[in-house]
Amino acid sequence: MYIETEKISLNESLVDLFNSNRSLLLRASTDHVNALRMQAIDQFKKIGIPTKKDENYKYYDLDPVFSRKYDVHFSRKKIDFNISDLFKCDIPELDTDLLILLNGWYYENGNHDDLMKQGVVMGSLALAAVEYPQLFEQHYGRYADIKSDGLVAFNTAFALDGIFIYVPDNVMLERPVQIINIVMDKVDSMVQHRNLIVLGKNSKASIVICDHSLSANQFLTNSVTEIVASENSSLDYTRVQNEHNGAAQISSTFIHQLADSRVSTNTISLHGGFIRNNLNVMLAGKGCENNMYGLSLSDKFQHVDNSTLIDHAMPNCTSNQKFKGVMDDMASGVFYGKIFVRKDAQHTHAYQGNNNILLTDDAKINTRPHLEIYADDVKCSHGATVGQLDENAMFYLQSRGIGSKEARLMLMTAFAHEIIDQIKVDPLKDRIYDLVNKRLRGELSRCNSCAMNCN
Amino acid sequence: MLKIRNLSASIDGKMILKGINLDVNAGEVHAIMGPNGSGKSTLAAVLTGRNLYEITEGQVTYLGKDLLTMAPEDRARAGIFLGFQYPIEIPGVSMANFMRTAVNEIRKFKGQQPMNASDFMKLIREKIALVEIDTKLINRSVNEGFSGGEKKKNEIFQMAMLEPMLSILDETDSGLDIDALKIVANGVNMLKRPDNASIVITHYQRLLDYIVPDFVHILYDGRIVKSAGKELAVELEAKGYDWIKNHDGDE
């Protein structure tokens, strides 16, 4: 009974937070956004923060994460430094268009004139709602269903800013777009930004997101990203999560793919106290391809939770998932993958794989690769393994004079290799390869700077 | 160089080696022959430190040191090389990275500086010619997707790279066609020096036409039941293993 009361009071206090800041929230946004905001808070009142009773969240209790005291900023804070000083890229070969989020707010950083000439829009979500209402309203809130998850409703009720990217029909971006998502504050803070990425027909983009924490405070990020890939578009989406052990990150990504589109995502969870990635893909047109890769390396009391849903709603689509995890110390991991093949989605090819290595007897992994299939002409399969480094391979390396520590490291790196190899931007791939190596050597035990900048 | 005294070993409580005695000196080539299940591969694994086996009795000294207490990598660094009967595939680890790590670990052990990249590549090119394998294999993962012949040649290539004092080749000839067999044997012969030695484990006499042993030992049921010069291999080939089995009672 005691827990129940506490639970009610947590959800109530979060609703109170909304009510007492309602005018600030409503004043900051357009009518369209606010209408959704009000629906979302009503929905949140009904379902609240997910509990372990929820099949989708059964292995991790979110209460402690949400029950801490956080500051929430309802307006963009003035900063007394140049935003671009926060970040210096140390990969000379990596030429990107850079966007910076600080505590969920977009801060202007240089211009993207050449892109604007092609009709590309990149920048603040709040601003885009005002400047491109038609485009914005056509997509905002369409894919992230507030009924699906209390955390999505919670974000929709509170989100004020984030990144908006629009790539018009037939435009192919030459450089990757890099979003640096930083949390940094003098107080413990909760951040709830919202991103919307729209790719026009036949367009192409590569997006890299780097999540970092730059101060030692406790953080909770609950973000939602909606992505639309129009007909025959192509998106390569890489996320590198590198926050400290006091940071909790819940990131829900909703990808809506139209006919013949190709989307690849790669989520590298290098470091963070609590990481929850929800990746939801709707294959809403024929002939789509989706590739979803993930790698998590965790130690101490870290927890990484990857939850995926691939909804095959149309025929002739292909999806391919591979998530790998290495758990050390007391770390725990969860993989919950679901492939859903609807009645009409004939000729679906779907694969889902999850491989894990436990390095200690205190580390834990729970994996649930689920298939739900209603069409008959399909080829679906999945595999999950939990194990250790291959003893025979260890001996082979040792028999060539390689020490056991080094041999273990080589095998772990090799394990990670399959995922990193899928990153299509070469300089980034090399950099992440390095970072993973360092992480496995224990040299990234506490990373307080940008992943791109932490030599 | 190597002294094996009364070596016995078991796996899961089952005795495989039942008191092996063998001396190998620098400059010598020893062939160990025997029927399947006689303990040939177990002997190789025990000498190189595979921890599947329990040593129940006996000593092995290698260059004056107690070999059996050494970690597998330390045995390798001290110059013992095992050519695997079934080379292991290691997805994700490139041959180049694998060999560079091995070479440098051994150099470090000898107090040498790590080899720089261009010297290392030069060494690779030089040694790879010896076994006639495709240079492209160097960029592939260790043994992954290699054909049977490529795997065996790759073992000899690694042996060439690491320049061991004592090579133990465990049925390196199995599954090879005659051309590949010649290449493998040729590699082994070219690496032969007065200060190193080899133990060639084989089921058939065929390989010994190309690698000429100084001594031939016949291993049967965990014991060396007969030792002689190279003529023993020919005799064995002619008479078959049944000859040994029938002989067993006399020993």
Next chain:
Amino acid sequence: MENDQDNIIREVTQTDYKYGFFTDIDTDNIPYGLNEDIIRLISGKKNEPDWMLEFRLKSYRHWLGMEMPQWAHLKIPEINYQDIIYYSAPKQRIKPGKFEDVDPQLLETFNKLGIPLDEQKLLTGMAVDAVIDSVSVKTTFKKNLAELGIIFCSMGEAIQEHPDLVKKYLGSVVPYRDNYFATLNSAVFTDGSFCYIPKGVRCPMELSTYFRINAANTGQFERTLLIADDESYVSYLEGCTAPMRDEHQLHAAVVELVALNDASIKYSTVQNWYPGDKEGKGGIFNFVTKRGMCKGKNSRISWTQIETGSAITWKYPSCVLRGDNSTGEFYSVAVTNHHQQADTGTKMIHLGKNSKSTIISKGISAGKSNNSYRGLVRVTQNAVNSRNYSQCDSLLLGDKCGAHTFPYIEVANKTSIVEHEATTSKISEDQMFYCNQRGISTEDAIGLIVNGYAKEVLNKLPVEFAVEAQKLLQISLEGSVG
């Protein structure tokens, strides 16, 4: 060819149930409904000791506070538990156990089902306990088995004759609070089989229980308890059928197995309850809790199930691998057709060191049915060096059915290895063409391929049953096979 295949699939999905007859016999029924008085009545009918009644009442009181589980991938219509008769026995029964005393009409019923109860006619090497509705009517070869110290009798008899064993083990594997249906069973169970294999005895014949629901408006709640003492071995078979009726009937059984040190139990089921008609009318709700405890070191429990019947199946034969070096196995073929729904699988709970488990599950969905595999593999921190391998394949015949795979894998130590693989597909055009090209009709080809697909599991059945199981598969998918 496409058309051919459609035709066959149509035929496959429109097959009749062969065991749907009803035997018109007088029955001793108690009133409808469930309350403490009913439970006292059942207990009284069976002349049970007080401790048994207490167990039932304790369970019933707990059940009142429980809710029906919702997590399965099933659409279960509301069940009115007051609208069920909880005890029904054929009236003619005089004294159980003696062949001469069994009503000829009942013998005929079992003959018709292919289960002759006459020991002369029985296949040698198989002892049968025949249960109709709420009571056991006959147990064969009891005497021969008793000579070896093996106890094989109805549960009702065991409560009377072997109360110490029953008291010690009943509810020890499936506690009365375990789950909604198990708790209900603990309150109202009527009959079932009891078996004890003494230390060091290898049971020389297959033991089997044949369950038959005959009466209308009744539920069947059997309870089976099987104990294999140190270094013993037993192979046990179970079969079940029911008449065709328009209304659903509830079958909520509990099976508990206990394997002590070095003991081995092989438990096979051919489940063929009435599945309902082509429109999904009628059929048995088969909500069963089966669990084995590998209590001793080196013990082994192996479940094999051929599931073809029932409107709804909710069943997870499981192994708790408590003993070091213990082994759990689960081999399953589940066929669903028409409007059948099945959510079935297993749980392998690794507690002991070096414990091993294997799961092979083959699902075949046809018609408008839904067939789910649901399985848990849990390796606890202390279960070092444990190993699990699972393979769960689904085959879809037709485009209106569903096939689902829901594995749960939880591992908490670094020395264990768990592997899970699953595939879902239809019969490949290539395989079909290859068969056709060799002159095999599409109909025969489907039969061949489905049988080949299930072979790995069928092979695990005792020979006596394998034939029946193969026949059953054929009947369930008739038109495509034979």
